[in-house]
Amino acid sequence: MPQDLPLNSIVAKVTDRIIARSATTRAAYLDLIARARDAGVNRDVLSCGNLAHGFAAAGEDKIALRTGKSPNIGVITAYNDMLSAHQPYGRYPEQIKIFAREVGATAQVAGGVPAMCDGVTQGQDSMELSLFSRDTIAMGTAVGLSHGMYEAALLLGICDKIVPGLLIGSLRFGHLPTILVPAGQMATGLANKEKQRIRQLYAEGKATREELLESESASYHSAGTCTFYGTANSNQMMMEMMGLHMPGASFVQPGSKLRQELTRAAVHRVAQITWDGDDYRPLGHCVDEKAIVNAIVGLLATGGSTNHVIHLPAIARAAGVQIDWDDMDELSRAVPLIASIYPNGSGDVNGFADAGGMPYVIRELVEAGVAHGDIRTVYGTSLLEGAQQPVLDGDALRWDPAPRESLNPAMLRPVAEPFQPEGGLRLVHGNLGRGTIKVSAVDRTRWTIEAPCRVFSDQNDVIKAFKAGELERDVVVVVRFQGPAANGMPELHKLTPSLGVLQDRGFRVALVTDGRMSGASGKVPAAIHVSPEAKKGGALALLQDGDIVRVCAETGELIALVDAVEWAARTPTKAPPEEMGVGRELFAMMRHFADPAERGGSAMLALGGL
Known part of the structure; x- marks a missing residue:
């Protein structure tokens, strides 16, 4: 055709x-x-015992299943x-x-x-x-x-x-x-912008847990x-x-x-x-x-x-x-x-x-x-x-x-008059590896962030540093050892309100991680899925607090601005020990054999030869 x-x-x-x-x-x-x-294997080749098992509880459909004509x-x-x-x-x-x-x-x-x-x-x-x-x-x-x-x-x-x-x-x-x-x-429940506002107020300590729960309940209702x-x-x-x-x-x-x-x-x-x-x-x-x-x-x-x-x-x-x-x-x-x-x-x-x-x-x-x-x-x-x-x-x-014209141009536009001439995702790469960045919700003035980094291995430590006022500056927050092999690659959406607050205060902020961000990734530029991940020898394991990191969706750069000789001489930071609890230990084999994110982050497909 x-x-x-x-x-x-x-x-x-x-x-x-x-x-x-x-x-x-x-x-x-x-x-x-x-x-x-x-x-x-199909019904035509099943033995009588096989087939009888298959329709034993089928009730009024038993005759149709037995004859195999439907x-x-x-x-x-x-x-x-x-x-x-x-x-x-x-x-x-x-x-x-x-x-x-x-x-x-x-x-x-x-x-x-x-x-x-x-x-x-x-x-x-x-x-x-x-x-x-x-x-x-x-x-x-x-x-x-x-x-x-x-x-x-x-x-x-x-x-x-x-x-x-x-x-x-x-x-x-x-x-x-x-x-x-x-x-x-x-x-539709509570407007998403209002939900976002309450989340950021809570992150700043300006809203109570009950106010936050009421907001979330009005959103997911x-x-x-x-x-x-x-x-x-x-x-x-x-x-x-x-x-x-x-x-x-x-x-x-x-x-x-x-x-x-x-x-x-x-x-x-x-x-x-x-x-x-x-x-x-x-x-x-x-x-x-x-x-x-x-x-x-x-x-x-x-x-x-x-x-x-x-x-x-x-x-x-x-x-x-x-x-x-x-x-x-x-x-x-x-x-x-x-x-x-x-x-x-x-x-x-x-x-x-x-x-x-x-x-x-x-x-x-x-x-x-x-x-x-x-x-x-x-x-x-x-x-x-x-x-x-x-x-x-x-x-x-x-x-x-389908309608020939959008019924709400604020939400949907023709290809000839788009919101942006290009799509919402970009590849970024450099001496820190390869990652992706979603730019459809990021103001173009923030497509390039160059700032000293602060390095973490746990998202909860980022929240603690934010509450302690340690991130009140232009900063690239790096959260490493979050890839498939390290801990199963959790989403780090929990960081969104805090980083959003910093950005709203006028600081130039970005996130770099070998983990995932939420499917609802928003206004803060985030270079995510960075591969190779730190646990597998990725360069995020070489970063130190204060290194200048450049994230640029315009040019596709993801680089640490560190002297090449010094960079080559660094020893990678070791991954933290694997945690147990909530069933994580049952997925150890999947973490061990997982493909890189760009291949899909799957142990099953890797071991299956696909």
Whole structure:
């Protein structure tokens, strides 16, 4: 199928480079899923004992499963009712079974996977399990799908590590047609700017804990995804850019009739594209080099989460596709920033959806030639078919074309009149290593910070130094030994209020770390994911308090301005001993074998030879 519209030359160049780089691994992957389809474990080859176990508790679906004449949909669910975004999934399996029967199919819950809430664990010791929960989810997904009882799959998950984990695991069963089913975001609560203001007042000791809790409770107040544009909502954007959702499914609130009809549509559709039908669409063919590029383009165009600089390489590897940060950086020079959602702007994802949302974004990017229209989606022959807004016509679902103009130019703009001419992420590198910086929310006057550094090995020590007044100056705060091998690469969002206060006081401030920042990385410039990490011989281990460090998103510099002879003579600081507790000791193998951040920070993929 030809590209719908002329493609931007940089996007074409990067895509061609990725295809060439991935030729061997992609061919091996496609061979793997072809063999799984033709000679793998499936209901046709299960013994009578195997099969009887598989439908023993299937109730009214037992006859259909026994005869094997109806497609059976495997459901992987990340339901729990602690995580607000996943609480709505509790009733989905019952609904999915009913919707499947409507089209002569059946459905079974193939497995459940953990769903960690980074909002609950943020700043706590348990955040050190967060990144590797993605690998755990991927392995759990593989266990669920390994039974060979299914001709298609539905993935129920939304939040940070969960969607990447579900996708990595299901891609290893890429012969199965698969659709991701979102549950929607909560209604708008307390304005995000006000929430940020209260957090900074609390950091300064000017607000009480009760005032802070009241603010947070007004922000996170009901079932659904958090409404800021962090990793969870960036996940939803990427799934639409890759054509793995039903069109416009991402940002419809839970509990609504429209939300239910979108779930019904996903069930009906996945039953149509199973391997024994006329429209077979295996996941491994949908997730190809062009789809991965589309995910990167969407991330850049909307100012999405920095966490996907780690997740996307891991997802791509699971499909035999090899990408790196140079690809992302080069694409960022070609892709304009067309969305302004908190923390990059003032409005939340509800406002983004009301302004035209993903249907508008998809149409703009494809028609401007910065996204691939000719990808194989779960719903049609072109990504442009995803540029449709779901609406109810009475009780029936229909799709209307995306608006031709933004319904709120303060949140969403056309490619011809973007918020910034380039995307929201940059690569920085130098004698301190390679890292990424999100600039979509950073004022351009702060894209370059050069100042003496203060070096820490624990984020709690940064907070103590801030409260003691030790950071009241221009400063580059360095937090090292935070990479995958050191402590599992926790997010360091806990530092945001304190660093924001320093910046608001007029100081020039930046963060440099081999750890992660939140998917809601905001106004303080932060060079993150620095690789090699300090634990693995990275240069952050050589830094000393007072060294001048330069972070420049304009020129891509991440350098210590230290005499070369002195720099070469320094002895690296040793990593602190590994901590135990909250289950961290159970993940020791993952830390030991973890890949660098640019490869995805995964032990599972490294040990699996991917």
